[in-house]
Amino acid sequence: MLPSSIFETETGRKRGAASTTVGTALRNAILGGTLPAGLALPQSELAEGFGTSIIPVREALKRLEAEGLVTFMPNRGAMVTGMTEDDIIEYSEIRASLEEMAARHAVGRMSRVDLARIEDAYEAFVNGTNANPTQHGLGDLNRAFHNAIYAAAQRPRLLEMIDDLHVRLTRYIRSHLELEGRKDLTDIEHEAIMQACRKRDAEEVARLTRQHILDAAAISVRVIRERREG
CATH class of the missing domain: 1.20.120.530 (GntR ligand-binding domain-like)
Structure with missing residues (x-):
């Protein structure tokens, strides 16, 4: 289960709806170490936690993938990217x-x-x-x-x-x-x-x-x- 703290927005409100809000929260959690390398990021759990549909979550994860913070694995979904x-x-x-x-x-x-x-x-x-x-x-x-x-x-x-x-x-x-x-x-x-x-x-x-x-x-x-x- 993902840590509940990631579902807090920067303004202190819960349940963000936009992909930007989801992406910012996940980015901060990854960079801050709350979400460690190798951790799975289930889209359904993220959507439920942020109170949104799967689509904004997927958009946010795709942006984070472009930034090198998230990787999509075949048959496993998204996970936090690590480095050697x-x-x-x-x-x-x-x-x-x-x-x-x-x-x-x-x-x-x-x-x-x-x-x-x-x-x-x-x-x-x-x-x-x-x-x-x-x-x-x-x-x-x-x-x-x-x-x-x-x-x-x-x-x-x-x-x-x-x-x-x-x-x-x-x-x-x-x-x-x-x-x-x-x-x-x-x-x-x-x-x-x-x-x-x-x-x-x-x-x-x-x-x-x-x-x-x-x-x-x-x-x-x-x-x-x-x-x-x-």
Whole structure:
């Protein structure tokens, strides 16, 4: 049986009727770990839980399939998609290349307003996590810092691809932030990226961004492996 918490909408109301509501609730539950990889998602149970017909549920699941969060298995229906360690590393390498490119383009176009937004996002990650210490909250604040940089690139298709990879990977890559001392190290890495932005050093921002992503991915894979083996 699926956890009842997934049938709560963002506004606190139960029994959403639209496929958008169903999709948002399932996406949040998958990314937040409430629905783990390999869990079956029976359409009839989802329809009953959300108080809707099968059609909006199917539409929502198809969108989540396109995002890489749900897989349709022959004769088994939909289930939450999982990733192997090799998948995580490969996707992270692609993500690092794309974000390196976005960072390089961003510095060349960066205005004072853009830099102020980056500084605000940096401060939010450093200070805001004390009030929102969950792994999910840390992940969102971390993503907001990087997005503040990439927004200056003005490359919407590139940013769309980065966002797609982030959605696919976020369940796995943010686990490194819960390790003791990792948050402090991330603050240092973010500050180095921000200082390079202030100096308008595009190559340094790109290099630091790539290394930051690959280091986090490697640590996350190690955490996943240790949990599985321990």
